Amino acid sequence: MSTTPLFGLDRRNFLRVAAAGVVGSTWPTLSASANDASKRRPPGFGQAKSVLIVLLSGGPSQLDMLDPKPEAPAEVRGDFSAIGTTIPGVAVCEHLPKLAKQTDRWAIVRTLAHREHNHLLATHVALTGRPTPIPRGGSDLDRVESRNDFPNFAAALDFIQPRTDGIPSGVSLPNYLIEGPLTWPGQxxxxxxxxxxxxxxxxxxxxxxxxxQALSMREGVSTGRLQSRRQLLESLNRGHTTLAGSEANSLRDQQSIAYNLLTSGKLTQAFEINRESDETRDRYGRNKFGQSLLLSKRMIEAGVPVVQATMGIVQTWDTHIDNWGRLKNTLLPQLDQGLEALTDDLASSGLLDETLLIVMGEFGRTPKISTLPGQTIPGRDHWAHAYSGLFAGAGVQGGQVLGQTDAQAAYPITNSWSPADICSTVFNALGVDEEATISDPLQRPHYLLNGKVISNLYTGASA
Known part of the structure; x- marks a missing residue:
């Protein structure tokens, strides 16, 4: 009989779940094994109250940022020089001088890897830790957002740990990843x-x-008046039998969410970024990315568990053309300035100790420089075999580098970590039990922690 794992469950564990009568439900613990599991908590378990994912959409170049190869041939190393950091023997790109002085706060992971080189598929993998489902007869070239997708981190957390205090489990800003007919899955x-x-x-x-505006009540509408309106609305909903069940439930859910948001003064104040001083806003950078990081910090202060800040718009870091000009003149300076201000503020307030920061793209860029047909300014193409990310806060030991790539930053030559491992690290940091599951529409259970926690982040052990 086959023992091939079924959606992360081998036959023994699948039967174990079925015998427990919990297939198709949330599964936070498993009877007698729960105490044993609690004794084997991975490093970092429950140390984060919030997770901030800084998504560099489009795929930033590992060679031109966090894994420079100054000894590589010219057609690989690119135009930038490398500078030293606070970590002995470790260099980063010359256009990240602020980060270079703060690497004692960060763990640089240089061997993230997966197999998807398509933006949409890779984004779903990055934000859910799961392969993107392809419909029967469909093509991965036109795979867009669908309700068949696996839930992203914030959504899964909201399912297993729903909130009733008016604070959403997740906030994404400053824009949805959509371009023409394409909507990125995993959002x-x-x-x-x-x-x-x-x-x-x-x-x-x-x-x-x-x-x-969505969080602002119209002048003259008090909380009490809003409550009476809600009661009237609920009465009307109960008498509204013409809507299909799923449509009615969806509408009521959205009404409930809107009400909770409107009556949460803490959240509405968090969006009032103009409350920040000019000096603070200047430190983050007077640009969309810098101010998005500042707004993200305010979301964390308000108690939002999962915040995603996207750098720019769709595929901003997709540098097929003018890779070095775009990085030097806009992308790296804004990232460098924003991250310095963010970590300074979180550290000074004590929030860095309970906030896991992750800076990553959906993949990296090709080692070999290339020029697209019809173009004259070179760049780099998509590359998922090896790329870099930054981790800090909530127990992560800064001042270290995890993983080593080959001489061209093309492939890992030491241990590598997948988006599933990042997913497991996120949920572990938020205190989600390793046995927690959710079920898909076919009632098949899926472990939320479907990879391995990147324990080296916390132990400082070499990888």
Missing amino acids: HAGFLGSKHDPWQINGDPNDKDFRM
């Missing part, structure tokens, strides 16, 4: 339904008129 709750979607901000926090 919402997928098969869990819209009830668990993270709250999406579409607006530029750097705009002087930025504010969240």
Whole structure:
């Protein structure tokens, strides 16, 4: 009989789940094994109250940022020089001088890897830790967002640890990843339904008129009046029998979420970025990315467990053309400045000790420089075999580098970590039990921690 794992469950564990009568349900513990599991908690378990994912959409170049190869041939190493950091013998790109002085706070992981070189598929993998489902007869070239997707981190957390305090489990900002007919998968709750979607901000926090109208009650509408209106609405909903069940439930869920948000003064104040001093706003950078990081910090202060800040717009870091010009003139200076201000503020307030910071793209860039047909300014193409990320806070030991790539930063020559491992690290940091599961529409259980926790982040052990 085959012992091939079924969606992360081998036959023995699948039968164990079925025998326990919990297939198709949330499974936070497993009877007698729960105490044993609690004694074997991976490093970092429960040390984060919040996770901030800084998504560099499009795929930043590992060679031109965190894994430079100054001894490589010219057609590989690129135009930038490398500078030293606070970690002896470790260098980063010359256009990250602030980061170079703060690497004692960060763990640099140089051997992230997976197999998807397509933006949409890789984004789903990065934000869910799961392969992107391809419909029967479909093509991965046109795979867009679907309710068949696996839920992203915030949505899964909301499902197993729902909140009732008006604070959403997840906030994504400053824009949804959508371009023309393409909507990037992995951005919402997928098969869990819209009830668990993270709250999406579409607006530029750097705009002087930025504010969240959706969170503002009209003048003259008090909380008490809103409550009476809600009671009336609920009465009407109960008498509204023409809507299909799923549509009615979805509508009621959205009404409930809207009500909780409107009555949460703590959250509405968090969006009032103009409360920050000019000096603070200047430190983050007067640009969309810098102000998005500042707004993300405010979300963390308000108690949002999972925040995703996307650098720029769709595929901003997709540097097929003018890789070095774009990095030097815009992308790296904004990233460098924003991250310095963010970590300084979180550290001074004590929030860095309880906030896991992750800076990553959906993949990296090719070692070999290339020029697209019809173009004259070279760049780098997609590359998922090896790419770099930054981790800090919530027990992560800074001042270390995990993983080593070959002479061209093309492939890992030491241990590598997958998006599934990042997924497991995130949930472990948030205190989610390793046995927690959710079920897909076919009632098949899936472990949320479907990879291995990157324990080296916490132990400082070489990898």
